[in-house]
Amino acid sequence: ARMGAARALLAQDRPQDARALLTTLLSERPEDAGVHEWLGRSLDALDGMDEAIASMERAIELEPSEYSHYVALAQLHHRHRHGELAGQVLDRALRQVEVTAEVRRLRGEVELDRGRIPEALLEFNRALALDPEDRGALFGKGVSMRRMGRLGEAVTFYDRLGQVDPGYPGLALERGLIHEARGRSDEAVASYQRALLARPDDPN
Numbered sequence: 266a267r268m269g270a271a272r273a274l275l276a277q278d279r280p281q282d283a284r285a286l287l288t289t290l291l292s293e294r295p296e297d298a299g300v301h302e303w304l305g306r307s308l309d310a311l312d313g314m315d316e317a318i319a320s321m322e323r324a325i326e327l328e329p330s331e332y333s334h335y336v337a338l339a340q341l342h343h344r345h346r347h348g349e350l351a352g353q354v355l356d357r358a359l360r361q362v363e364v365t366a367e368v369r370r371l372r373g374e375v376e377l378d379r380g381r382i383p384e385a386l387l388e389f390n391r392a393l394a395l396d397p398e399d400r401g402a403l404f405g406k407g408v409s410m411r412r413m414g415r416l417g418e419a420v421t422f423y424d425r426l427g428q429v430d431p432g433y434p435g436l437a438l439e440r441g442l443i444h445e446a447r448g449r450s451d452e453a454v455a456s457y458q459r460a461l462l463a464r465p466d467d468p469n
Contacts, residue, residue, distance in 0.1 A: 280310035298328035302337050309341050332362040348379045366396035373405050385409050400430050
């Protein structure tokens with residue numbers, strides 16, 4: 266119950282409260298990998314990156330067959346624009362755990378951030394082979410296609426994503442970029458307005 270409460274506190278953007286609860290829980294269960302992972306998540310939310318990394322690495326050490334620990338650590342590196350480190354963590358995951366769509370999709374996102382479009386596309390394809398409705402993989406494949414200039418194929422994947430999750434973050438912006446590239450200014454402006462309403466703080 267207390268682990269669930271800690272996760273809920275993080276979801277409510279209350280990382281200090283989550284950290285306090287998880288620190289207490291860790292004193293009682295020092296070998297619990299899940300506690301280490303979620304403590305790392307709370308520390309990262311409080312800008313304690315080094316401590317967060319150490320906590321997540323401890324989770325992997327305690328439970329090397331649990332893919333969620335690798336994903337959490339890779340996501341941390343990804344958020345902080347440490348693409349090479351995120352890739353290394355995911356490579357470790359691919360050697361240690363059952364491959365999941367989430368692992369493949371995150372690997373694709375890392376490659377996309379590094380500008381390695383063919384490698385990203387390969388990972389998104391692998392993710393979709395495991396889960397054809399993986400939202401992030403559909404989005405990532407669409408972005409990859411757009412950056413390669415294959416606009417029609419990008420639209421196909423954005424349409425698939427729109428059927429599953431029409432409010433997916435970034436989808437309206439990507440549609441705007443497609444319209445703009447095709448010279449459809451009215452449609453582009455409409456898409457950008459939808460993107461702004463969905464994410465008013467997004468500088469893009």
